[in-house]
Amino acid sequence: MVEAVRTQGLYKRFGQQVAVGSVDLIVPKGSFAGLVGPNGAGKTTTLSMITGLLRPDGGLIEINGHNVWTDPVSVKAHIGVLPEGLRLFERLSGRELLLYSGRLRGIPLEETGRRADELLRVMDLLESQDKLVIDYSTGMRKKIGLAAALLHNPGVLFLDEPFEGVDPVSANTLIDVLRRFTASGSTVIFSSHVMDLVERLCDWVSVMSRGHIVAQGPLAEVRGERTLNEAFLDLVGARGSGDEGLSWLGSSGDPR
Amino acid sequence: MTMLFVRLKLRLILGNLRGDLIKQVGFAFSLLSALGCALGGFVLFGLLRLASPDVALNVGIVVFTLFTVGWAVVPLLIFGVDETLDPSRLAPFPLTTRQLAAGMFAASATGPWPLASLAVLAGGVVALAEGVGGVLIGLVAVVLQFALCLVTSRVLTTALSGALRSRRGRDVLAVAAVGVVLLSQLPNLLLNRGLPGDPGALLSSTGEVLRWAPPGLAAHAIADGGLVGVAELVVLGGVVVLLAWLWIVALRRALVMPDASNQGGGTVRRSWIDRFLPQGPLGGVVAKELKYARREPRGRVAWFTAVVVSGIIMFTLSGGDGPVGLFSAAGPACLAALLIGIQACNSFGIDGRSLWMNAVTFSSDRDLRTDLAGRHLAMAVIAVPVLGVISVAAALLAGNAAWAVPAAFTAWGLLGVALGVGAVTSVILPYTLPERLNAFSGAAPGQGALAFGSSSLGFLVTGALALPVVLPVLLGIGWFGLLAVPYGLLVAWAGRKTAGLVGFARLPSILAAVSRAT
Numbered sequence: 224m225v226e227a228v229r230t231q232g233l234y235k236r237f238g239q240q241v242a243v244g245s246v247d248l249i250v251p252k253g254s255f256a257g258l259v260g261p262n263g264a265g266k267t268t269t270l271s272m273i274t275g276l277l278r279p280d281g282g283l284i285e286i287n288g289h290n291v292w293t294d295p296v297s298v299k300a301h302i303g304v305l306p307e308g309l310r311l312f313e314r315l316s317g318r319e320l321l322l323y324s325g326r327l328r329g330i331p332l333e334e335t336g337r338r339a340d341e342l343l344r345v346m347d348l349l350e351s352q353d354k355l356v357i358d359y360s361t362g363m364r365k366k367i368g369l370a371a372a373l374l375h376n377p378g379v380l381f382l383d384e385p386f387e388g389v390d391p392v393s394a395n396t397l398i399d400v401l402r403r404f405t406a407s408g409s410t411v412i413f414s415s416h417v418m419d420l421v422e423r424l425c426d427w428v429s430v431m432s433r434g435h436i437v438a439q440g441p442l443a444e445v446r447g448e449r450t451l452n453e454a455f456l457d458l459v460g461a462r463g464s465g466d467e468g469l470s471w472l473g474s475s476g477d478p479r
Numbered sequence: 480m481t482m483l484f485v486r487l488k489l490r491l492i493l494g495n496l497r498g499d500l501i502k503q504v505g506f507a508f509s510l511l512s513a514l515g516c517a518l519g520g521f522v523l524f525g526l527l528r529l530a531s532p533d534v535a536l537n538v539g540i541v542v543f544t545l546f547t548v549g550w551a552v553v554p555l556l557i558f559g560v561d562e563t564l565d566p567s568r569l570a571p572f573p574l575t576t577r578q579l580a581a582g583m584f585a586a587s588a589t590g591p592w593p594l595a596s597l598a599v600l601a602g603g604v605v606a607l608a609e610g611v612g613g614v615l616i617g618l619v620a621v622v623l624q625f626a627l628c629l630v631t632s633r634v635l636t637t638a639l640s641g642a643l644r645s646r647r648g649r650d651v652l653a654v655a656a657v658g659v660v661l662l663s664q665l666p667n668l669l670l671n672r673g674l675p676g677d678p679g680a681l682l683s684s685t686g687e688v689l690r691w692a693p694p695g696l697a698a699h700a701i702a703d704g705g706l707v708g709v710a711e712l713v714v715l716g717g718v719v720v721l722l723a724w725l726w727i728v729a730l731r732r733a734l735v736m737p738d739a740s741n742q743g744g745g746t747v748r749r750s751w752i753d754r755f756l757p758q759g760p761l762g763g764v765v766a767k768e769l770k771y772a773r774r775e776p777r778g779r780v781a782w783f784t785a786v787v788v789s790g791i792i793m794f795t796l797s798g799g800d801g802p803v804g805l806f807s808a809a810g811p812a813c814l815a816a817l818l819i820g821i822q823a824c825n826s827f828g829i830d831g832r833s834l835w836m837n838a839v840t841f842s843s844d845r846d847l848r849t850d851l852a853g854r855h856l857a858m859a860v861i862a863v864p865v866l867g868v869i870s871v872a873a874a875l876l877a878g879n880a881a882w883a884v885p886a887a888f889t890a891w892g893l894l895g896v897a898l899g900v901g902a903v904t905s906v907i908l909p910y911t912l913p914e915r916l917n918a919f920s921g922a923a924p925g926q927g928a929l930a931f932g933s934s935s936l937g938f939l940v941t942g943a944l945a946l947p948v949v950l951p952v953l954l955g956i957g958w959f960g961l962l963a964v965p966y967g968l969l970v971a972w973a974g975r976k977t978a979g980l981v982g983f984a985r986l987p988s989i990l991a992a993v994s995r996a997t
Contacts, residue, residue: 274839275838275839275987276835276838276839276987276990277987277990277991278987278988295841295842295843296842296843298842299839299840299841299842300840300842302839304835304839306835308832310832310833310835310836310994311833311836312767312771312830312833312836313833314770314771314774314775315767315770316746316747318749319747319750319766319767319770322753322763322766323763323766323767323836324836325763326758326759326760326762326763326766327760327763327764327836327837327840328760328840329759329760331758332753332754332758353746353747353748353749354746354747355747355774371836
């Protein structure tokens with residue numbers, strides 16, 4: 224198995240709180256990998272450190288065998304990133320954002336323009352390509368963000384919650400593009416807490432809980448005989464009962 | 480129900496302070512200054528009694544009017560500070576419009592600054608009232624005047640709340656805020672130029688006009704203390720009721736209006752400049768920076784302020800008594816260069832949370848240097864012609880067009896020095912610029928000291944480094960200006976080189992510092 228991403232003992236602390244405690248993440252090359260975990264499990268922190276945006280307190284990160292923090296030249300040209308939130312240059316139009324992204328990476332202007340046109344068409348953003356990103360909806364932002372991350376044809380793509388707040392139509396577009404991308408042998412790693420989606424898309428799953436990896440491997444191995452959702456709830460140890468209290472809730476009570 | 484709103488407001492004030500020492504200290508300071516203003520304002524206003532009745536009345540009219548205008552404008556500039564002010568948050572609750580209006584009125588009267596205003600206004604009774612009738616009418620007038628302030632501010636914020644929530648509305652308001660700050664300098668400037676002559680005449684003519692506006696009626700009623708005063712109070716009361724009614728109408732409309740903030744704005748034209756810029760990252764950054772200077776309100780505000788302040792200085796220096804000679808031409812140009820250059824002290828601040836997009840592509844210190852070079856180039860593209868025009872204008876005002884040449888060269892050189900210094904402060908002292916711009920804060924909560932440190936360090940170091948070439952020119956040795964440009968370019972290059980080396984190593988810290996929540 225050739226690994227696209229490998230971390231060893233990755234560690235990050237904010238003040239007293241350990242956000243990521245000794246994470247050994249492995250993602251095989253060419254896989255569509257899901258990083259799942261409840262809120263606050265350390266998914267975003269882990270992805271930020273792997274993509275070189277947050278300095279780890281300890282541990283090793285390798286992408287395609289190159290160390291991210293000691294050899295950034297060999298890494299940064301080959302990864303694409305869509306971070307959490309919708310942090311884009313909001314006063315550029317969608318098209319200008321893509322052109323800017325391409326120029327930053329040294330792609331010739333005509334080539335960037337050609338790729339931008341195709342990406343805008345595939346993402347169904349042609350109509351709003353000249354509107355400012357600040358006026359985009361959540362789904363449109365995620366799509367233009369993904370387009371910017373794909374523009375330089377990266378080998379490994381990191382997406383933090385790419386489907387959060389995205390309508391079904393836009394989500395479908397995103398999924399189509401990502402499937403084509405991995406079918407060619409490129410790698411996608413995305414974080415999510417929507418289990419159904421991960422189960423439907425991914426062939427590799429890493430489960431995080433409280434700053435640790437609690438399970439990792441091919442989807443079939445991690446979920447076993449259960450659904451991924453059941454396996455996940457067992458793994459993170461959260462099986463509450465919703466039967467107690469709330470006797471006033473429902474049609475038998477007064478709306479007051 | 481009204482008490483509930485008051486308690487909600489108090490709870491919001493307290494909740495905002497929980498667990499944040501800097502905010503607590505800030506609030507204590509604000510509380511003390513409100514108390515100081517209340518006492519000081521009351522006493523000062525009251526002391527007007529010692530002046531002649533005519534002067535006292537005119538000052539009283541002006542003060543009452545200023546309070547009303549202040550109450551109308553200030554909450555607009557800092558809209559969003561207080562959740563009780565936004566009716567859309569209260570819309571889901573089953574409240575009648577009347578309950579909502581009474582509650583929001585009471586909530587806006589709660590807090591240190593409203594109470595301080597009431598105290599200062601009450602000083603008007605001490606200043607103006609004659610006899611028992613005057614005091615009685617005065618107390619009613621002060622309460623009505625206070626109500627007028629509150630209702631005026633409510634009407635405006637509610638009527639504009641739709642616009643204030645939309646992106647375009649906030650953009651316009653941000654630039655308008657600078658206009659308000661500048662307008663407040665206008666009387667100062669007029670008095671300096673000695674235009675209307677005697678300040679006493681100015682006061683009485685202002686009082687004559689404002690006397691018929693509602694706040695003027697209140698002040699006059701206190702001084703009158705008789706039947707005329709009662710009649711004026713009736714009119715004032717009518718105005719308050721009318722405004723309250725308008726407010727209720729606006730409130731009713733605001734509650735069911737669609738949220739305009741998600742409706743798309745217009746499209747932008749594709750820029751043709753891009754084709755003439757260098758290929759690769761350098762050209763990309765220049766193109767982006769030029770667009771930001773035009774489209775980002777914070778960028779527009781900074782440029783606008785720099786130009787207008789230099790203009791004011793230019794007119795002040797040429798106003799007769801000031802220094803003469805080359806100084807009066809080169810001085811304003813250099814000041815403009817400094818004010819424009821100081822924008823570069825926190826180059827990454829305006830990118831804020833989107834800076835990651837650049838950071839994921841930086842693989843060596845050279846990339847960061849290129850990014851800074853792009854920013855400098857973009858700034859130069861705008862600043863070099865602007866400084867040229869200011870130099871020519873200042874030289875013409877100073878009376879010798881030839882002075883424009885040394886003035887322009889010196890200013891360009893100074894700009895280079897400021898950019899070089901700014902590159903270094905940008906990487907060692909970066910801070911977050913708040914997204915919602917208002918006239919009263921330049922940094923995210925808790926980073927105020929950092930912002931102050933960054934710009935004062937920038938000013939000091941720029942001043943010290945530029946002194947060898949700027950001082951001789953200011954003293955009248957014009958040919959020294961020729962040295963300024965190469966010197967400025969050298970400092971800018973050295974600054975970028977240093978910033979690249981230092982900044983690349985601390986890129987994640989820079990990213991965190993400019994991406995604070997505001």
